[in-house]
Amino acid sequence: MTTATTNGTTATPPTKTPKKTNLLDHNSIKHLLDETVNEIVTSRGYKEDVRMSNVRLFIGAIIIVIALFAQFFNKKFPDNKNFLIGCIVLYPFIYVLFNAILQLIIYTKEKNAFLFTYPPAGSAYNSTGLMVSSKLPRFSDMYTLTIASADPKSISAKPTVEFTKSVTKWFTKDGVLVEGLFWKDVEALISDYKDSKKSK
Known part of the structure; x- marks a missing residue:
């Protein structure tokens, strides 16, 4: 059985384990x-x-890093009170902002696309x-x-x-x-x- 080529010829799938799925899902x-x-x-x-996927992963990583930084900041309460207040005030704004950017990318660029x-x-x-x-x-x-x-x-x-x-x-x-x-x-x-x- 032949495999695909890059010169435009028709290809057929190589022999391998059959792919199976749940037809009710x-x-x-x-x-x-x-x-x-x-x-x-x-x-x-x-x-x-994969550039678009990398952008989404990078934005998601920023959100996670901010949350981890707030969680494990190297001071204990009440010494970190002002820092925690700042995080409480700013984090929802930052989360909403970056999430909006992600949704904008999905809506304007990706739509239903799964491959670029x-x-x-x-x-x-x-x-x-x-x-x-x-x-x-x-x-x-x-x-x-x-x-x-x-x-x-x-x-x-x-x-x-x-x-x-x-x-x-x-x-x-x-x-x-x-x-x-x-x-x-x-x-x-x-x-x-x-x-x-x-x-x-």
Whole structure:
């Protein structure tokens, strides 16, 4: 069985332990499909861009450090009374501020995206990476996968492509993912994106 290549040829999943999920768990299904899409996209030569994730982790780390600093400040009560008052007053403001920044990043940049990539190796200098997002509404079996440019304002950005299909197409009744079928559909979508005309 062949594996994916970076020259645009169709790939098939390598032989390995079958992926299984609980078909009654909406989040578990979406997580498994998203994880597999990530694997497929990166196997096609698109290296994951983790800068956005690093920004979110950094902001979260700042919030935790502030809380730990307040908790373990090297003075005992009542010597640290003024410091604690300052923390009590400032921490909610700082928490709200950084949380607002996180929500702004998610709303304006990430949305439903679970994967950002760099342009594929060897591509034109002005090509863009991908932003891959998905939706699986609660109480629905319809999974929507969307591939868009990671930089939609770029002159090299291509039109967004997507498909919406029932997850029942890709799973056995026991919850095992039929990877061959799923890989075929995802790779067809990647090819549609690559072959689409540039946005004007």
